[in-house]
Amino acid sequence: MSRTHGPWQALRLELPATQAEEIGAQLGLGSLGLELAERPDGRVTVSVYAAPGQPPARLTERARRVLAAHGLAPEGCAARVESVGDGQWVERYQQGLRPFPLGRRFVVEPTGAGGPAVRGRIALRLVPGRAFGTGEHATTRLCAEALERWVRPGESWADLGTGSGILAMVALHCGASRVEALDVDPEAVEVAREVLRANGLDRAVRISVGSAEGWAAPRVRGAVANIETSYFLERSGELAAVVEPGGLLIAAGFLTGQRAAVERALRHAGCRTVQHERRDGWSALVLRRDDAGSG
Numbered sequence: 001m002s003r004t005h006g007p008w009q010a011l012r013l014e015l016p017a018t019q020a021e022e023i024g025a026q027l028g029l030g031s032l033g034l035e036l037a038e039r040p041d042g043r044v045t046v047s048v049y050a051a052p053g054q055p056p057a058r059l060t061e062r063a064r065r066v067l068a069a070h071g072l073a074p075e076g077c078a079a080r081v082e083s084v085g086d087g088q089w090v091e092r093y094q095q096g097l098r099p100f101p102l103g104r105r106f107v108v109e110p111t112g113a114g115g116p117a118v119r120g121r122i123a124l125r126l127v128p129g130r131a132f133g134t135g136e137h138a139t140t141r142l143c144a145e146a147l148e149r150w151v152r153p154g155e156s157w158a159d160l161g162t163g164s165g166i167l168a169m170v171a172l173h174c175g176a177s178r179v180e181a182l183d184v185d186p187e188a189v190e191v192a193r194e195v196l197r198a199n200g201l202d203r204a205v206r207i208s209v210g211s212a213e214g215w216a217a218p219r220v221r222g223a224v225a226n227i228e229t230s231y232f233l234e235r236s237g238e239l240a241a242v243v244e245p246g247g248l249l250i251a252a253g254f255l256t257g258q259r260a261a262v263e264r265a266l267r268h269a270g271c272r273t274v275q276h277e278r279r280d281g282w283s284a285l286v287l288r289r290d291d292a293g294s295g
Contacts, residue, residue, distance in 0.1 A: 010084045011048040011059045013077040019070055020044035022255065025281075026066050029137065029228070029253055049084070056081040065230050099123075100136065103144040106170060108136075124169050127194045139252040142277050142284035143226050144170045146250045149275075150286060151175050156220040158182070158242055159205075160212055161227040161253070165192035168205050171224065180217050181207040212238040219244040229254040232262045240269035243289045248274075252284035259283045 015023055020036055024046040028034030033049040050059060063079050099109045107121040144167065151157065153175035159168040162181040171179050183189050189209050196202040206217075212225075213235055223242050225231075232239065232251060243249050249271055254262050256278045263273055263285060271287035278284070 008084045009050045009056065009059065010082050011050065011063055011079070012082060013046045013063065013067075013074075013079045014039065014043050015046055015072075015077055017042060017044050019072070020046055022281075023066060023070055023072075024048070026229070026255070027063060029139065029226075062228070065228075069229070102141060102166075103148045103170070105148060105173070106144065108166065122173050124166055125195070125198050126164060126166075127191065127198055138280040138282040139226050139284060140166060142279055142282065143167050143224050143250055143252050145277070146275070146284060146286050147171050147174050147224060150248055150250070151222065153177075155222060156180075156218075158217075158220045158223040160223055160225040160239070160242070162192050162207065163188055163226075165195045165205070165207070167224050167226065168192070168207075169196065169199060169201055171222075172201055172204050176222075178220075179205045180220060181205050182210045182212075183207075184209065184211050211235075212242050215242050220247065222248040222250070224250040224252075226252045229258050229262060233265050236265040236269040236271075240266065240271050240289055245289055245291045247289050249287045249289065250284065251287060252282070254283060256281055256283045259285070 011027065024034055024036055027046065027048045031048045031050055035047040037045045039045055059081050060074065060079060064074050067074055067077060067079070099107050101121065102108050102124065105122055106124055109123055109125045147167065147170045151171055151174035154177045155175065156178045157171045157176040159171065159179060159181040162168055162183045165181060168179045168181040181192060183192065186209050189207055192207050193202065196205055196207070215238070220242060221244060223239070225239060232254065239249065249266070251262060251266065259276070266285070266287055270290040272290070273285055274288050275286035276283065
């Protein structure tokens with residue numbers, strides 16, 4: 001089993017206390033960890049941890065987009081990327097986690113230890129020391145529940161922004177016969193491969209580096225995209241094109257206050273909402289692509 005060693009990276013920002021939690025939640029989605037610390041001047045230092053190998057420019061560009069959506073500039077928030085010591089903090093964090101239920105049918109084992117089976121639930125084991133989402137976040141839970149409801153046996157699905165591969169595994173266990181999993185981060189793809197292998201599902205998922213705009217595989221019956229809000233707003237046409245006419249798109253990764261903008265962009269791409277769920281300030285949409293395949 002491979003393991004990435006430090007130095008790790010941290011994107012740090014100094015934010016107004018009234019905006020720190022919301023902005024931190026958006027920047028922390030899909031990261032290795034998030035930390036908020038109050039400052040003597042009343043502001044809050046937000047630290048978003050990323051694995052080695054991620055270009056600092058990618059981290060700062062993402063921060064620029066999120067801050068701009070809140071009327072802030074990186075310069076005014078002292079945004080910077082710093083190296084931090086490894087110290088095996090991912091392992092220590094995972095060791096403190098306990099198995100937790102996901103949806104109606106699953107239990108996530110963050111340490112990958114394979115402890116006593118939870119009666120009536122399918123275990124999804126992660127890989128110790130490798131973290132690209134443990135399944136705890138509200139958006140992951142919403143997506144898992146939507147997959148349980150909407151996946152039909154024998155369908156082909158895509159997991160866009162797969163992270164640790166949890167949602168790809170859920171789709172398979174719900175009956176999908178084939179899953180295409182993509183992530184723009186090569187480190188996340190490596191982690192997902194390890195997780196799928198640890199669960200004996202690596203042969204049922206084709207995972208690669210990429211995103212919707214570079215889609216080259218046949219269209220799928222359904223896709224789950226737990227990704228940044230900006231992608232829905234800027235690339236809704238490419239997302240919709242991954243799904244065959246009449247198929248489903250599960251969209252998540254945005255705050256409930258951003259739902260209207262995301263829904264409008266996807267409607268313009270030829271998708272209509274058939275379900276909306278929310279939890280802890282986050283939303284998930286299930287949309288059906290028009291039979292005409294517009295967008």
